Amino acid sequence: MLATIVEDWQRRRELQAVNRRIAQEPEPALPRFVAGHHRGPVWQLLVPGGPPAFMCLGYREAFVVHVRASAFHRAWLATGRALNQPCPRRDRFAQDRKFHWAISGFSQGIENPVPLAEVTATDWQGKRQIAFTNGITRTLWLLAHDVPAFPVQCWTEDEAVRVFEVAGLTPPIHVEELPKA
Numbered sequence: 001m002l003a004t005i006v007e008d009w010q011r012r013r014e015l016q017a018v019n020r021r022i023a024q025e026p027e028p029a030l031p032r033f034v035a036g037h038h039r040g041p042v043w044q045l046l047v048p049g050g051p052p053a054f055m056c057l058g059y060r061e062a063f064v065v066h067v068r069a070s071a072f073h074r075a076w077l078a079t080g081r082a083l084n085q086p087c088p089r090r091d092r093f094a095q096d097r098k099f100h101w102a103i104s105g106f107s108q109g110i111e112n113p114v115p116l117a118e119v120t121a122t123d124w125q126g127k128r129q130i131a132f133t134n135g136i137t138r139t140l141w142l143l144a145h146d147v148p149a150f151p152v153q154c155w156t157e158d159e160a161v162r163v164f165e166v167a168g169l170t171p172p173i174h175v176e177e178l179p180k181a
Contacts, residue, residue, distance in 0.1 A: 028148030058115035063160035102141035121162035
């Protein structure tokens with residue numbers, strides 16, 4: 001019980017720190033779309049102090065939303081333990097049991113881009129909640145490396161709109177509307 005209380009208090013402190021960061025940071029540049037890749041739609045993401053990261057679309061029937069990393073982080077932190085997918089504290093990102101897979105995946109660069117995380121934002125208990133279908137660990141890697149903006153995919157337009165409302169930089173776009181070349 002005490003551990004839960006302490007964890008909740010630490011999560012609230014981290015949420016306050018993320019809110020201060022959002023208030024101070026400029027709006028980030030969007031990830032760069034890489035045309036003509038054999039994997040289909042690919043994005044190049046800015047990784048401060050490191051080589052760029054590359055992500056690709058995992059499914060052809062989806063919507064893509066570019067999210068501001070800090071706003072996405074804030075929304076996921078605010079979800080707490082509600083949907084059984086709590087955002088760990090920043091100092092624990094690399095302790096995720098699959099974090100080494102994200103390191104390996106992102107290290108392959110443009111030759112083998114990492115699939116976008118599959119996310120949604122649902123309304124539950126009167127709050128907007130961030131939830132994942134797939135991609136928690138790769139999202140932790142992006143947040144741990146201070147990637148300022150990244151694309152995510154959502155299965156429906158309604159889900160994509162909700163994600164956009166809490167963290168989006170661009171309105172949702174259906175994959176069929178992405179550039180082809």
